[in-house]
Amino acid sequence: DDPAPVAAPASASAPYERRRRRPLWVVPVVLLLVLALLVGGTVLGVRWWQDQQVEQVAQVSVPQVTGMDSTTAENTLRDAGLNPTFTAQHSDSVPDKHVISMSPAAGTQVDQGSSVAVVVSEGPENVTVPNDLVGQSLDYARQSLQQAGLTAGPVSTVNSATVPHNVVLSTDPGQGASVARDSAVKLQVSTGKVTVPDVVGRSRAEAEQALRADDVRLNYDVEIRETEDAEAGTVLRQSAPAGSSVSQGSTITLTVARKVTPTPSPTPSPTNEDEPTAEPTTP
Template sequence: MTTDASTSGGGQASPRLLGGRYEVGALLGRGGMAEVHVARDTRLGRVVAVKLLRSDLARDPSFQARFRREAQAAAGLNHPSIVAVYDTGADQVVEHGGARVDLPWIVMEYVEGRTLRDVLRTDHPLAITEALSITEGVLGALEYSHSKGIVHRDIKPANVMITPAGEVKVMDFGIARAVSDSSATLTQTSAVMGTAQYLSPEQARGETVDSRSDLYSTGCLLYEILTGRPPFTGDAPVAVAYQHVSEQPKPPSELVPNIPPAVDQVVLMALSKDREHRYQSASDFADDLRRAVEGRPLRGASFAPTTAVPTAGATTALPATGAPTAATRAVPPVAGAAGIVGGTGTLPRVDDPDAAPPEEERRKRWPWVLLVLVLLGGIGAAAYALLDLGGGGGGSDPTTSATPTAAPVPQVVGLPQGQAEQLVRDAGLEPVVQQAPSADVPAGNVISADPAVGERVALRGTVTLTVSTGPEQVTVPDVSGSSQDDARAALRSAGLEIGSVESTDEDPGAERGTVVRTDPEARASVARGTEVAIYVASGQVTVPDVTGRSLDDAQAALNDLGLNVNASEGSAGSGEPGTVVSQSLPAESTVDVGTSISLVVAPEETTPSPTP
């Protein structure tokens, strides 16, 4: 099909038609490589988004190939949290000089909402629960794409859409590649792809990437959602890339104090420089994030020696987070392009609008990689020189070996805090202690070290030791007088487990079926997950033996148990006067509260009056 800019006979420009069915409407956004327009599918009568490769780039075979790769990567992904690709094709356009150029296009799901970048500009920092929900959506999309052998490689706020209903949609698989094709690394086109503030260390170094590179970028994303700023910032992309390679981020709680320590641990683990020490799958990351927010012990990643995600069709150790849907839900048609542009409805935008044009990127990105490597080498040499000068005061022997500049983190996990701190100091490093609850590690022992055990750290650098405070303590709620169902719900809400449920007659005044007490008792401090036994009023009592007791004592004892007393006088000489000689209900029998019991009392002795 050939498309030109000719007008109809009436002088009004006819709508541009792609593939014989998509009427192209208003421009929604423009990036370094493509433009995205709202469009109408005339065959199905729905609103879609059409992405068009820029005509000035269409002559370049490399951009044509990259654009086709995007369509192929995204078209095979069918998940509620991934923007769906419906169709793809190419039309011929006539340039001003008369030349005809193939212009490829992709038809995608139209997503109504705002990008996470726009949300953070107005609403940051977000609440922890909202941050969890958004990050879980991104991780769900990544778990699915990784199971299909696709690594996104450009996770950032501009590529995450939030719909008015709160749904998360990940878009822009424009630089995504199958893992089997990732051996070419990110520098194959002399360009370091991805946005500097969310670049993984291996991307900054130009190394081969895998699924864990996406998890690092998601860690950067979560960091910005929680604090309102990325973990690393700088005046130039190369400065930011250098920080990703060599510097440790501040814990998010240093910027926002109400962030729990467990959330700090999850974020910092996702941002580990060594991908072997990061979460190994998106599901591991999401599970620990949920545990951190809910106050449960963290499980951490399974440090499998995996370096790549299995390709589609192979046996995979990355389970999908949900079954693929038949089709992504379509957004109802929007009346008019003007309403789309003027409102919050936006687009599945593929390239960051702030990105440099591709020609500049191709010229500039590769030198960044070289500059980072040069900077790293220079700083390492300077540090070595300083250490060497600092240790050489008294005429050192030139035959001795060079002074070491770094030391591995010693094995401290599981050791008592004092012993672990001494080992770290003996290695020439400085321990920093933080505390966290743990159901598995005894109180006072080290749960983990950051950097991890065995990782090399510059001398006098810090090692954060997370020390167990023991199982997290919770308070047993007072549920006396509650129904069994209400008591169970209150105990579970407090993080406790339900133990045995037993009947008791220890409180005759309690209504049958209500809770009398718990074991452990109310307001006791116990470990989270402790089983609590519930004692429920039976509505019955055990009859005591009151024979031989005075009528007043017997009546008081029976009334205290909720029993009614009827007393009658017996025959003379039946027993000690004024005492109970018999009872209608046998001792140790079980009866309902409110039952009547008859007592026979020996009559009092009387003295006859004298005869006058």
């Protein structure tokens, strides 16, 4: 019999052949994935670069608004692309409704649309006129006003029958009023004198009543003068002129008429010279 065929030994290149037989679509897919990654990275990089460019363009410089009135300051900041926020604060040096300060400071580079804090003046802080000035001396009133952050304004005087000399009668603005710090408060004080009323031509009773009035309170003496020309009891004269100022409690002397009847003049008697002379007759 013929001998059995001997199997040929396995070839060493068989594994390599098997590796070469992998699917042909793998390489294109990998290439596509790599290409997609490259494209995505490029797009993201471009967008990042564009964002950086936009941010750089949106930077603005904060304009100077300190000292401006609030309306002008707001318009200036908004025109620069910024968003102002306002708070109020009293100030003794910056006028009412004008900018005291700002933050960030002028010239600072900030993002467009950023907020800028602006402090606006409300003018000097209000204080209250003291409630205890009326009835006090002028010196006391001045010191009290100074301690309250106010000043004594013009001082006027007025006669008074009851309030002593240099004592405060009234204030303007009135006591308890709320006014700006350093405001001037007008003061009215008493002269310590009284205005003399006009009583000449009045009856004695009317004159005495006028001198005793609450806003006069003057004393009086009465002198009697006999006269034929005025009604009895009429005031002929007063020792202090009407409208003049005299010290509180002064005494005014009134001259009052006493009516007298005039003495009749005697009737002249006829004299011899008035009698007719008889002519002599011739015998």
